[in-house]
Amino acid sequence: SQQGEEDPQALSIQEGENATMNCSYKTSINNLQWYRQNSGRGLVHLILIRSNEREKHSGRLRVTLDTSKKSSSLLITASRAADTASYFCATPINYGNNRLAFGKGNQVVVIP
Amino acid sequence: EPEVTQTPSHQVTQMGQEVILRCVPISNHLYFYWYRQILGQKVEFLVSFYNNEISEKSEIFDDQFSVERPDGSNFTLKIRSxxxxxxxxxxxxxxxxxxxxxxxxxxxxxxxxxx
Structure with missing residues (x-):
């Protein structure tokens, strides 16, 4: 089954605006993680939210988790040109130890 | 800040050739993984490795693939053909x-x- 499935959006915003992207998943999870990938580069871990948490902040990032709806959102506030990247959510597969299942990613372009 | 490093950054090979991809995990970490991302597609799990053995592998990780931790710092993925x-x-x-x-x-x- 597919886990960590983002709404397959390409988002284009002006610098200073907020960017919101969503992710849904299908089975029970222990945590959900968000990663950023700059074009053709590696994956940078942004934030991990546990299943017993509803909201988490890290700098300009705000992540929410709704386990009843099996969904998560990532909000980037006061966006900068450097935030231009693809953003992926990932969840551990239940039957494995740390095997992560990634969504397709949201491409965000921040226009200076 | 400690980081995972990989070499080479790019590799071009002929079909049927063997390749070895190298990784140096963060030094105090105990679990190691390989994932792959085909262009335009999702990141897919290949294998996880702990205590010098494979702890889990996906259906992608067939007999053509192998992993090894040849010394205390390197972690390699080999594709045989x-x-x-x-x-x-x-x-x-x-x-x-x-x-x-x-x-x-x-x-x-x-x-x-x-x-």
Whole structure:
């Protein structure tokens, strides 16, 4: 089954605006993680939210988790040109130890 | 800040050739992983490795693939006889401990092109 499935959006915003992207998943999870990938580069871990948490902040990032709806959102506030990247959510597969299942990613372009 | 490193950054090979992708995980981490991302597609799990043995592998990780930790710092992925469809970005990752609450830290990737 597919886990960590983002709404397959390409988002284009002006610098200073907020960017919101969503992710849904299908089975029970222990945590959900968000990663950023700059074009053709590696994956940078942004934030991990546990299943017993509803909201988490890290700098300009705000992540929410709704386990009843099996969904998560990532909000980037006061966006900068450097935030231009693809953003992926990932969840551990239940039957494995740390095997992560990634969504397709949201491409965000921040226009200076 | 400690980081996962990978070499080479790019590799071009002929179909049927063997390739070895190298990774140096973060030094105090105990769990190691390989993922791959075919262009335009999702990041896919290949294998996890702990205590010098494979702890889990996906259906992608067939007999053509193998992993090894030849010394205290390197972690390698070998593809014995490459196919065109092996062309992808290969990511190594490591995590400090066990359990599903552990953050995995990814390297910058090796872009493999099979001709």
């Amino acid at each position: 490459t196919k065109l469809e092996d062309s992808a970005m290969y990511f190594c990752a490591s995590s400090e401990g066990a359990g599903r609450q552990e953050t995995q830290y990814f390297g910058p990737g090796t872009r493999l092109l099979v001709l």
